[in-house]
Amino acid sequence: MTAVASGATVRPAKRGWSFLAPTILPGFGTAFGFTLAYLCLIVLIPLGHMALRAADVGWDRFWAITLAPRVLHAFYVSFGCALAAALINAVFGLVVAWVLVRYRFPGRRLIDAMVDLPFALPTSVAGIALTAIYAPNGWIGALAKAAGFKIAFTPIGIVIALVFVGLPFIVRTVEPVLQDLDAEVEEAAASLGATRWQTFIKVLLPAILPALITGVALAFARGVGEYGSVIFIAGNIPAVSEIVPLLIVARLEQYDYAGATVIATAMMGVSFLMLLGINFLQRWTRSRHAR
Amino acid sequence: MPADPHSRRPAVGEGPVTRLALIGLAILFLAAFLALPLAAVFSQALAKGFGAFLKGLTDPDALSAIQLTLTVAAIAVPLNLVFGVAASWAIAKFNFRGKSLLLALIDLPFSVSPVISGLVYVLLFGLHGSFGPWLRDHGVQIIFAVPGVVMATVFVTFPFVARELIPLMQEQGVEDEEAAIVLGASGWQTFRLVTLPNIRWGLLYGVLLCNARAMGEFGAVSVVSGHIRGKTNTMPLHVEILYNEYNFVAAFAVASLLALLALVTLAAKAILEWRFADQIAAAKR
Numbered sequence: 001m002t003a004v005a006s007g008a009t010v011r012p013a014k015r016g017w018s019f020l021a022p023t024i025l026p027g028f029g030t031a032f033g034f035t036l037a038y039l040c041l042i043v044l045i046p047l048g049h050m051a052l053r054a055a056d057v058g059w060d061r062f063w064a065i066t067l068a069p070r071v072l073h074a075f076y077v078s079f080g081c082a083l084a085a086a087l088i089n090a091v092f093g094l095v096v097a098w099v100l101v102r103y104r105f106p107g108r109r110l111i112d113a114m115v116d117l118p119f120a121l122p123t124s125v126a127g128i129a130l131t132a133i134y135a136p137n138g139w140i141g142a143l144a145k146a147a148g149f150k151i152a153f154t155p156i157g158i159v160i161a162l163v164f165v166g167l168p169f170i171v172r173t174v175e176p177v178l179q180d181l182d183a184e185v186e187e188a189a190a191s192l193g194a195t196r197w198q199t200f201i202k203v204l205l206p207a208i209l210p211a212l213i214t215g216v217a218l219a220f221a222r223g224v225g226e227y228g229s230v231i232f233i234a235g236n237i238p239a240v241s242e243i244v245p246l247l248i249v250a251r252l253e254q255y256d257y258a259g260a261t262v263i264a265t266a267m268m269g270v271s272f273l274m275l276l277g278i279n280f281l282q283r284w285t286r287s288r289h290a291r
Numbered sequence: 292m293p294a295d296p297h298s299r300r301p302a303v304g305e306g307p308v309t310r311l312a313l314i315g316l317a318i319l320f321l322a323a324f325l326a327l328p329l330a331a332v333f334s335q336a337l338a339k340g341f342g343a344f345l346k347g348l349t350d351p352d353a354l355s356a357i358q359l360t361l362t363v364a365a366i367a368v369p370l371n372l373v374f375g376v377a378a379s380w381a382i383a384k385f386n387f388r389g390k391s392l393l394l395a396l397i398d399l400p401f402s403v404s405p406v407i408s409g410l411v412y413v414l415l416f417g418l419h420g421s422f423g424p425w426l427r428d429h430g431v432q433i434i435f436a437v438p439g440v441v442m443a444t445v446f447v448t449f450p451f452v453a454r455e456l457i458p459l460m461q462e463q464g465v466e467d468e469e470a471a472i473v474l475g476a477s478g479w480q481t482f483r484l485v486t487l488p489n490i491r492w493g494l495l496y497g498v499l500l501c502n503a504r505a506m507g508e509f510g511a512v513s514v515v516s517g518h519i520r521g522k523t524n525t526m527p528l529h530v531e532i533l534y535n536e537y538n539f540v541a542a543f544a545v546a547s548l549l550a551l552l553a554l555v556t557l558a559a560k561a562i563l564e565w566r567f568a569d570q571i572a573a574a575k576r
Contacts (some may be wrong), residue, residue, distance in 0.1 A: 038377075046415055099313050102304075111321060117557060123330060128530060221402050231370065257414065257417075258317040
């Protein structure tokens with residue numbers, strides 16, 4: 001611990017293990033105590049309690065509920081659509097971030113502000129708006145219908161809703177990294193004869209990649225759990241376009257607390273494992289780039 | 292073209308054609324995914340004329356939904372504001388063991404599905420929940436009542452203020468506060484006269500985001516509210532009910548009010564970012 005109060009009566013540093021580094025500022029006990037109590041009360045105890053209730057169900061029933069075909073399919077839809085949407089956003093979000101950081105054009109600030117719309121717009125509003133557009137009688141849905149395919153009430157509709165929801169995560173995580181990129185590296189690459197595309201692929205992309213992966217992970221995690229913007233456009237057809245959060249709500253409405261708890265706990269478990277995996281992937285790309 | 296201090300012209304760059312193509316692609320993508328839904332909300336709300344729009348908004352159930360949404364935000368936002376300030380004071384101004392664990396736990400509600408955020412309270416306080424029978428015997432109702440709606444909202448908006456303030460206060464360091472203490476100020480004076488002026492814009496920024504989410508939360512609230520019209524229906528829930536009853540004009544009328552709130556939030560956020568960029572940490576997450 002390096003923080004030593006400057007100018008104050010320096011207390012002799014305690015030897016060995018100490019929880020709090022020496023300081024002259026007051027209020028740590030109150031602030032820390034309140035933070036911890038509030039965190040436990042609002043977040044940790046309720047979440048822990050849910051895990052305990054899931055454990056109460058018993059191992060065999062836990063797997064019987066989780067591995068039921070309808071539940072498995074919902075998992076497949078939720079995670080598959082969230083991943084597809086996050087990858088689509090990785091491409092377009094990178095383009096948007098690139099354009100916002102690198103180019104100056106009229107309306108740039110307006111666009112910059114608009115990128116956060118999915119953060120600010122309530123999900124149920126986004127849900128009914130997207131459905132109005134992509135339903136067979138909507139602006140784009142009618143076009144798709146004329147071309148012979150359906151968007152709303154299929155997994156494609158779910159992906160569209162999740163692209164909407166996830167976009168700002170990618171743009172806002174990539175933007176600061178693009179801003180901080182050193183212009184000299186690009187100039188060096190160019191002067192050594194690399195084309196612009198080669199410079200992008202070999203020089204810029206490796207530097208952006210860790211942030212891009214973070215953005216994808218955030219968008220993915222949000223997409224897996226997303227409920228409001230998806231349920232309207234999804235149509236919620238079992239084994240076709242039913243997502244896990246909807247299944248949890250359905251079980252609750254039937255007073256099947258055990259079912260809802262088990263599915264919810266399983267979903268949190270899988271999300272946690274996937275985020276752990278992404279974390280490793282990110283460390284790997286970062287260490288590769290560092291070399 | 293306005294001079295931008297951050298604009299920097301590398302000696303190398305894309306040709307004008309690539310530039311235009313990329314700008315065009317970005318605008319097209321954002322128009323399709325952001326502008327179009329927004330336009331859909333307002334055009335559908337006014338599809339049957341202004342009278343029908345107003346009728347949807349002034350319906351007693353809509354009015355009570357608006358009132359409940361304001362009430363819930365008025366409780367949840369101050370609670371999380373106090374928490375955010377306390378947490379950032381402890382985390383940014385002191386060094387203690389397990390700080391990164393605490394930071395990760397504060398972020399936890401962001402990675403929990405809104406539906407699960409509601410479910411955890413149903414399992415605690417619902418009729419079949421662990422405390423359900425006890426609460427029923429004592430005549431207290433939390434789930435399918437306003438307290439449940441408030442709790443679920445507090446859960447989902449939990450990290451907003453703390454997340455804005457922690458990086459900001461970490462960046463500002465402890466020298467100012469230490470000087471105040473050494474000069475004889477009390478802890479409260481130090482906070483009020485030294486720390487607060489330094490963090491006020493970041494604080495406002497966090498409150499803004501927290502409030503937008505508190506008023507707009509759907510999934511978590513939907514699980515705990517029970518959708519009782521005129522009683523436990525917030526605006527986002529009322530939108531759903533009207534929509535499912537095929538009362539599209541009224542649904543989009545209420546939705547347009549929420550969309551307006553989102554636009555006001557974005558405008559205020561943009562103004563704060565442009566004017567006080569240096570005083571708002573992590574503005575660009």
